[in-house]
Amino acid sequence: xxxxxxxxxxxxxxxxxxxxxxxxxxxxxxxxxxxxxxxxxxxxxxxxxxxxxxxxxxxxxxxxxxxxxxxxxxxxxxxxxxxxxxxxxxxxxxxxxxxxxxxxxxxxxxxxxxxxxxxxxxxxxxxxxxxxxxxxxxxxxxxxxxxxxxxxxxxxxxxxxxxxxxxxxxxxxxxxxxxxxxxxxxxxxxxxxxxxxxxxxxxxxxxxxxxxxxxxxxxxxxxxxxxxxxxxxxxxxxxxxxxxxxxxxxxxxxxxxxxxxxxxxxxxxxxxxxxxxxxxxxxxxxxxxxxxxxxxxxxxxxxxxxxxxxxxxxxxxxxxxxxxxxxxxxxxxxxxxxxxxxxxxxxxxxxxxxxxxxxxxxxxx
Amino acid sequence: xxxxxxxxxxxxxxxxxxxxxxxxxxxxxxxxxxxxxxxxxxxxxxxxxxxxxxxxxxxxxxxxxxxxxxxxxxxxxxxxxxxxxxxxxxxxxxxxxxxxxxxxxxxxxxxxxxxxxxxxxxxxxxxxxxxxxxxxxxxxxxxxxxxxxxxxxxxxxxxxxxxxxxxxxxxxxxxxxxxxxxxxxxxxxxxxxxxxxxxxxx
Numbered sequence: 174x175x176x177x178x179x180x181x182x183x184x185x186x187x188x189x190x191x192x193x194x195x196x197x198x199x200x201x202x203x204x205x206x207x208x209x210x211x212x213x214x215x216x217x218x219x220x221x222x223x224x225x226x227x228x229x230x231x232x233x234x235x236x237x238x239x240x241x242x243x244x245x246x247x248x249x250x251x252x253x254x255x256x257x258x259x260x261x262x263x264x265x266x267x268x269x270x271x272x273x274x275x276x277x278x279x280x281x282x283x284x285x286x287x288x289x290x291x292x293x294x295x296x297x298x299x300x301x302x303x304x305x306x307x308x309x310x311x312x313x314x315x316x317x318x319x320x321x322x323x324x325x326x327x328x329x330x331x332x333x334x335x336x337x338x339x340x341x342x343x344x345x346x347x348x349x350x351x352x353x354x355x356x357x358x359x360x361x362x363x364x365x366x367x368x369x370x371x372x373x374x375x376x377x378x379x380x381x382x383x384x385x386x387x388x389x390x391x392x393x394x395x396x397x398x399x400x401x402x403x404x405x406x407x408x409x410x411x412x413x414x415x416x417x418x419x420x421x422x423x424x425x426x427x428x429x430x431x432x433x434x435x436x437x438x439x440x441x442x443x444x445x446x447x448x449x450x451x452x453x454x455x456x457x458x459x460x461x462x463x464x465x466x467x468x469x470x471x472x473x474x475x476x477x478x479x480x481x482x483x484x485x486x487x488x489x490x491x492x493x494x495x496x497x498x499x500x501x502x503x504x505x506x507x508x509x510x511x512x513x514x515x516x517x518x519x520x521x522x523x524x525x526x527x528x529x530x531x532x533x534x535x536x537x538x
Numbered sequence: 539x540x541x542x543x544x545x546x547x548x549x550x551x552x553x554x555x556x557x558x559x560x561x562x563x564x565x566x567x568x569x570x571x572x573x574x575x576x577x578x579x580x581x582x583x584x585x586x587x588x589x590x591x592x593x594x595x596x597x598x599x600x601x602x603x604x605x606x607x608x609x610x611x612x613x614x615x616x617x618x619x620x621x622x623x624x625x626x627x628x629x630x631x632x633x634x635x636x637x638x639x640x641x642x643x644x645x646x647x648x649x650x651x652x653x654x655x656x657x658x659x660x661x662x663x664x665x666x667x668x669x670x671x672x673x674x675x676x677x678x679x680x681x682x683x684x685x686x687x688x689x690x691x692x693x694x695x696x697x698x699x700x701x702x703x704x705x706x707x708x709x710x711x712x713x714x715x716x717x718x719x720x721x722x723x724x725x726x727x728x729x730x731x732x733x734x735x736x737x738x739x740x
Contacts (some may be wrong), residue, residue: 202542275571310594317602321574324606328567328613340610347606367671476719509716 175299182206210302214291223253229460229493236497240500263434268331271431275329280429280436283322283443290315290450295370297463297477308369309361312454313354316410320346322443323419323428330431338427341504342412342419349406349509355519356403358460359396359526363537373462379536388466393459395536398522400459404491407451409511411444413492415499415506452488453481460484546586553579566612570605577601588664591671 185206190198227242227249234241242249267276293308304529305311321341327339361367364375381389393400409416420427429440456462461484463477502510529535556575577600584593646653665669678686682685 194542298559305590307590307594307671310591310598310671312596312604314594317598319629320602320606321609324613325571328609336613343606343610347603505714506716506720523706 183451188255189533192267205304207280207411211292214302215288215320217398218288218291218449219442221449223257225445225449225489226256226441227253228489232490232493233242233497236494240418240441257438260435260438264432265434265436268431270331272329272331275325276431277436278344279322279326279329280432280439280443282325283319284323284439286315286319287443287446287450294450294453295371295373295462296481299370300478301370304368304370306413308366309367309372312369313357316447316450317350319410319443319447326432326440327428332426332428332431334397335428338425338430339418342428345412345416345419345507345511346410348508349515352402352511352519353406353410355516355523356399356406357458358398359519359523360392361394362523362526362530364394369457369462373457375537378463382468385462385468387464387468391459391461391464396459396522396526398518400455403458403520404451404455405476406476406497406511406515407455409507410493411447411451411492413444413448414496415502417496418501418504418507436532447483448489448492452485452492455482456484457486460488542586546583549579549586566615567609570609572611573608573662574601574605577605588668591674594657 186199186202189202189205192198193201201538230252233243233247234266242252245251245255267273290312292303293301293311295304323342323346324339327336327342360372364372364373366375376391377387379390381387397523412419418425418427422431429437463481465472465475465477465480530537553576556572556579559572560569560576563572577596581593581596581601584590584596
């Protein structure tokens with residue numbers, strides 16, 4: 174697989190350099206290669222986003238003793254496509270007095286940010302678009318820009334309800350970002366690296382990995398409280414139930430109340446893409462990424478990216494399960510959980526881990 | 539011109555235009571969003587200088603945190619442009635002085651060859667595999683550890699001061715205590731009464 178890829182790259186580079194000269198050819202080839210690789214990540218991601226909506230409706234349906242969508246195509250498998258066509262042909266209404274440019278820009282920001290973070294996500298050993306040293310920092314920086322989509326949407330709608338919803342959502346995201354950041358700081362401390370591939374590789378070492386029980390060496394065990402904080406913060410960041418009062422479709426209105434048609438659809442796609450991103454990052458940080466849970470011949474024969482997808486699917490299932498299980502939080506309780514519970518907890522655990530790493534009992538050497 | 543040069547002029551043009559729009563945009567929200575664009579582009583230029591840690595931290599701190607709070611404030615303000623123009627002439631001397639100082643500083647930096655700055659050698663190429671995250675961390679926590687921690691303490695004092703200035707413990711405000719609400723048990727709220735069934739009297 175890797176040899177084939179290297180061969181294709183070499184042929185393409187030679188072709189481009191023969192056509193445009195050495196310097197310009199190499200630059201143009203890099204541009205084309207990167208664009209193709211980006212397409213290879215984004216296209217399956219958009220497919221996953223579409224089918225995650227179907228999975229959500231099916232899973233919640235079964236949890237509520239219903240069948241869920243089953244009319245469009247076999248088992249309702251064409252439902253996401255029908256939804257997409259419906260949204261595309263709906264009228265986009267822009268409220269009077271709205272800031273037209275920003276009104277259209279806001280959903281684009283949300284989706285772009287959700288996509289851009291995938292640049293540094295490793296799918297398998299060495300399979301990553303940009304293997305940069307500051308990968309974790311990049312993910313944090315990019316996801317922290319997601320809040321602009323919400324604020325701009327609320328402001329540009331020229332509506333009090335949308336504006337108040339945007340304020341609520343933005344305050345919630347800012348609160349949970351801090352706890353999330355601290356949880357990730359613990360991960361980077363024990364990994365000695367900000368590079369996501371190194372973080373995955375670092376989890377394959379340790380006492381349990383030596384005796385073949387890989388899954389006990391992953392970060393979830395020593396950093397269990399951080400896993401909880403990170404995942405719950407991730408649910409809050411993506412505005413999913415039980416923290417979904419940014420949209421709160423049943424009783425309160427949120428920042429995208431004025432949006433219709435495909436503009437609303439793009440917001441929705443951003444939300445689901447963010448869910449997949451948080452699930453993937455949780456897998457990479459705490460569940461060993463593409464690594465097999467046991468060091469045995471059968472498990473190692475399965476390619477790494479299948480392990481990654483399986484783990485991501487399990488984490489995504491939790492998102493859907495939460496939605497069918499928990500009642501929505503009250504706003505003051507959300508704020509209390511973020512500021513008064515998670516942030517002190519993460520700071521204490523950070524100091525604990527730092528102290529642990531300095532003792533002879535440190536397991537991260 | 540090589541690729542890096544093309545990228546630099548591309549980002550520099552966006553940076554200058556967006557910075558210009560920050561001070562010329564009539565709508566303060568637009569101005570703040572142009573400032574966000576300026577920060578992001580500046581970060582891209584830092585990336586060209588191989589300062590990837592600083593570039594990403596610029597986005598994380600200024601775009602992700604500072605400007606969000608800034609936008610919060612700007613959006614809530616009902617800004618009257620005529621009222622803002624009133625003070626123009628009284629602020630002009632101070633603004634002009636600051637502007638002049640900045641022009642002088644830029645002349646000193648950009649016209650370096652007239653002031654003998656070209657004798658400074660270019661920094662050596664650190665080569666591949668050089669992590670400036672690691673180097674920055676090493677410097678901050680060894681050579682500059684006191685200055686670094688002092689800065690942290692000053693920021694902490696600022697946080698505490700801001701809270702202390704705005705915190706008023708109002709006696710008459712009613713609020714719920716979520717901790718108590720979370721800890722509540724069924725026995726505190728519901729009392730089951732055992733009642734024998736009674737016969738209907740006719």
